[in-house]
Amino acid sequence: MLADFTARLARLVTQRWRPVLVFWVAATIVLFAIAPKWKDIAYDGDFEYLPDRMTTVAAARVLDEAFPGDRARSQIVIVLGRQETSLDKDDLMVGDDLLRRLHHRFGEVCWQRAIARGYSGGPIDQAPELAQPWLQRALESLDHCIAVDQRFYERFADSVPDLAPTLTEPRMAIAYFDRAKLLEQIGGDERQSGDDYRDALLLVPDIETLAEPIAERDLTPWASMLDLLSWDDAVLGSLLTKPSARLAVMQLSSELAATENINTVESVGKILDQVRRYSLALAPHPENATERLQVEMTGSAAIGGETLIAARDAIRYTESITVIMILLILILVYRAPLLVAVPMVSIGVAVIVSTSMVATLTDWSIRGVLPWLDMRVFTTSRIFIVVILFGAGTDYCLFLISRLREEAALAPWPVACHKALRGVTSALLGSALTTVFGLGTLWFAQFGKYHYTGPIIAICLLVGLVVCLTLAPALLRALGPNVFWPNLVTPETESTRSLLSVPVSPDAKSTRRSSGLWEWIAITLTRRPLTAFLLGIICLAAPGWYGWVNEDSVTYNLSSQLDTDAPSRRGYRLLSDHFKIGEINPVTVLMVRGEDEPRETLKLQLKSLSDLLYQQPGVVAVRTPNDPLGDFPPDRDMGLLSGDAWRRRALQQHRVAQNYFFSNITQYQDRLARLDLIIEGDPFALATQRLVAQIGDTLNELARDPDSDWTGSSVYLAGTTPSIIDLRSVTIADNQRIKIAVVLAVFLILVAVIRRLGLCLYLIFTVLLSYYATLGLTVLFFQGVYGDQYVGLDWKLPLFLFVILVAVGQDYNVYLVTRIVEEQRKSGWLSALRHAVSKTGGIITACGMVMAATFFSMTASAWMPGLLHLLGIESDASIGLRGIIELGFALGLGVLIDTFYVRTILVPSFVALIGRWKSKQRRVVK
Incomplete structure (x- = not known):
């Protein structure tokens, strides 16, 4: 059946090559035209793709239902600080420059949000109900901006650079203008409005033409901003203040790895650059670098946004470097322009068609055009698609062209094309299907990124295979023997035949040297197969054992994905020098009762629950409606008239506490209670995860206790650490499940293609040994590269x-x-083995180098910016993403081990041992 299929396919493509070419040209143009851009339909993040049964997923669902519309899901923390000495008045002047810019942005966002909720003018109390709080916040933020601006200018007046005034420098003229317009709309203080308008004109006379109406301003990068908390807040300021540091916290509605965070992080980075250039540049700069003032950004959204930026740059570098490396390899292999062009055109079409098709189907799935279709793509999915398509596609073309060279020396061109395609189709199908089915098994994963990514790559690889079995031979058929120019391959040239055995070089001498090398390897292996076999296994066993014991030594720390010099990592270090990291990454506890309770009763029960939680190991503070900041533990006594008591009351009335701990939604009103726990330690650390898991167990036991106030309650945990716990649990289970599925799928394909059960089992063993050896060597390499900064390989690396x-x-x-197997039909096992190794050695080596090069291109973001800098070329790329760099290195190394070690030593030596054993058995029988 397979033989009939390959014959029909070869006949169709070689005889109908013109319609084939037309079809692929049309398909490429149409799909590229209708497909959405990858970035527009790509998803990201990890926590969003956990199974619905996980606690944090259920907690997020409850939070969305109980606190709709304005729930903060991530944050950007801006740190102003020194490493050692206390901040002085010049430092605080820089801080004022930062705050006035941020408060103006927040005022603009609140105003636009009110407009989006139906406000078109008139007093605040007459505006639509949903718009009223945002109008009030807009006015408050503009008031705060102007107050800080006045204080800033009093300190900065003597240092104002001699530059033309702008809307934001040296004064926030735009803030005066906006407040005048807002007061005019809401019918506020007319005198204040007039004064603001005159001040704005005085600062920037043509401000009317420079400032766009608020509704027309592009605030897309800031649209997710829900609140701005800073050290300047009269009530919360003490929480965000240390002698050597100050914090400003931007609360965002977007998830930490939402794609819109890219623009938000870049926009915040521009404001920080403006502050560094304008006010920080004029502040005193101590010679000791550790005493200099720093303004850095960190927080979950900053880390997530920079991770996405790094992934975006990794894609850009990977695609360009992959194309360049494949082009260079093909030039070295063929030294024939048309032979280089055929694979490049074919793979280019495969990439465009497959990615466009996947993007279109994903868009239809998202929009419900095809309700039964469930597809998602991710930012980093494109890296794997490009790399695997270019690597595998080039390999397919190399084998096709190699076979065509052999046939072209023996038959006319149309016949040679037919025989070549017919001869390689079954091998290419078997080769491709192992990868397709292996990647397709990821569909069984419960973690969404695995579940969607594997089948997507498999689909694209199938498209690439179809292109290489149709478009590439059609191009070769159309170009004719001139495709080998400047070399000639004709049936009449007897001397050409020796040139065709190995397509590494068109030069006959180099070809004979290459063929001679593989003949020597084949003879050596067949003479001493047991020695080669044992040494081969032993040499891989040591790194394989190291990979085995370190397979689970991975990190789930999102921030460790970024290089230590990444801005958010610098901000994280500065923040941890002065504040407890857990304070900006609390664990949220939701207790949902089965029945309503009076609000005051809930508060009393929360007090006792808070006292219990303070007794749990690792709990530093518990934030409740009675104690919104968690700075009044049970053992802290205070008098009724003390300053702390008054501050506590003020905190309870602050907007941060209002509608935060209790829901006003009917479904959850007087049933849901919310607490935030501050846990000691790094939120990503395994020790912290154990503490949080223990707290979860304690709360669930409390809910099961019939004598407890919380009996029958549903317990939910949300936050970074609980999400990491769920992610680790799901991916560990997926790893075990998928590994078994991959091995079974590949084994079945091998049995179907090779039909040698023992040999197939051994081939599975060799790739498993290769995997563990590669993993061990990768761990050793990055332990040396990262040094003290090594915390483990990225958690996704072992499975991928x-x-x-x-x-x-x-x-x-x-x-x-x-x-x-093919050669054994013509001769004995010894001759067949030697001939097969000799004939395939060069082409398999070339293919392995191509595939390894494409995988190594995934590491380009680590070294390409530095190379460009040495060449005097400026690059705006971010620092590389460690997970992609580590995986690219590991895959490239693994392919090289498979190409030069497993296929060269382990497989031929085993076949030789089996052949020798069978020969002895036959002699014994005789």
């Missing part, structure tokens, strides 16, 4: 490395073994 390496690694084994 396993799936891709086990699937792709079998390609070259399939090529070799199918050739051995």
